[in-house]
Amino acid sequence: MTRENQLGDFLRARRDLVSPQEVGLPWHMSRRVKGLRRDEVALLAGVSTDYYTRLEQGRERHPSEQVLGAVARALRLDDSAAAHLFQLVQPAPRTAAAPVTTVSPELSCLMEHFLDLPACIVGPALDILAANRSGRQLFSGFARMDNQLRMLFLDPAGRRFYRDWERAARGMVSNLRAQAAPFPDDPRIAQVIGELSLRSPAFAQLWARYDVRPCTSDDKPLWHPQVGEMYLHYESFTVASAPGQRLLVYSAEPGTPSADALVLLRTLAEEPRSGHPARTAS
Structure with missing residues (x-):
């Protein structure tokens, strides 16, 4: 599981799952994407298209909690998916032990x-x-x-x-x-x-x-x-x-x-x- 740009991978995959109709945006037969475009997610989250693009591309690595919450709402993430989004940006300290593979x-x-x-x-x-x-x-x-x-x-x-x-x-x-x-x-x-x-x-x-x-x-x-x-x-x-x-x-x-x-x-x-x-x- 590479950590190269997991945030971008996650955001791209999740916006592909949201249709414009779900969020009240117009839909046209000529659309070339199956879900939301970057500019549409940016509009729904209240950020600029340039900022959201940098976030997806891994060039913006320190978004605020307010921005992450807005993106989570724009992408219709449930509680578990939203928590995962926050974890990708703000991972817990690497102090957890390795998984135990033997049963006591x-x-x-x-x-x-x-x-x-x-x-x-x-x-x-x-x-x-x-x-x-x-x-x-x-x-x-x-x-x-x-x-x-x-x-x-x-x-x-x-x-x-x-x-x-x-x-x-x-x-x-x-x-x-x-x-x-x-x-x-x-x-x-x-x-x-x-x-x-x-x-x-x-x-x-x-x-x-x-x-x-x-x-x-x-x-x-x-x-x-x-x-x-x-x-x-x-x-x-x-x-x-x-x-x-x-x-x-x-x-x-x-x-x-x-x-x-x-x-x-x-x-x-x-x-x-x-x-x-x-x-x-x-």
């Missing part, structure tokens, strides 16, 4: 013996670092249980498992950008982004949008090859003792077919298995 024995024990719901630990590159038995069973339809992005974009099982694949893809890519932001020089994050950009046009297209949104909870329609359709809710918890790690826990509303499916999933997880289940990253 205590956390592994908690997942395995005190959580009967599917649970796993993921890193900032969305690598699955560990999972309990129910978690491994939940993802058993995949060839490998190693990285959430690779599983979704490169494993054919991804389009069967995620019933609303397009929504899942958008959410996971915007979550990656949010989780990776505190670790701009991490080689594993760069490796994952590079591999997927080369091997998955769908990922490359979504990554170029510069959507930024941490996914802390969500409801997902899923399909498992042994228990069928499930509608699961998941919560993401920060692991305070391990920078970059998050604990994901999947649940279902009590008394629903999805709750019954989770009971069956736990039963299957307890049974001895033949064959080769999905493997977590080492």
Whole structure:
């Protein structure tokens, strides 16, 4: 993830996503850009076109908070995207530790013996670092249980498992950008982004949008090859003792077919298995 002109890349990508109609500007068939022009963003933000051009080109590196707020409003950024914009201009001091890629024995024990719901630990590159038995069973339809992005974009099982694949893809890519932001020089994050950009046009297209949104909870329609359709809710918890790690826990509303499916999933997880289940990253 190069830091050369991330601000310019972000601004260009985000103005491409805003149509003139959304912001009350006239639209003409002869327009040669798919979103807003630089002069239109400048008009909406209350700055000169020259100033905004210098901002996008990386020649103006110290805009005020008032200007950044005006640009965020002009580009219709939500809270997460606006925070990312501010971070690009005013990055936090580089004192954060590198992401931790090993899961503590205590956390592994908690997942395995005190959580009967599917649970796993993921890193900032969305690598699955560990999972309990129910978690491994939940993802058993995949060839490998190693990285959430690779599983979704490169494993054919991804389009069967995620019933609303397009929504899942958008959410996971915007979550990656949010989780990776505190670790701009991490080689594993760069490796994952590079591999997927080369091997998955769908990922490359979504990554170029510069959507930024941490996914802390969500409801997902899923399909498992042994228990069928499930509608699961998941919560993401920060692991305070391990920078970059998050604990994901999947649940279902009590008394629903999805709750019954989770009971069956736990039963299957307890049974001895033949064959080769999905493997977590080492």
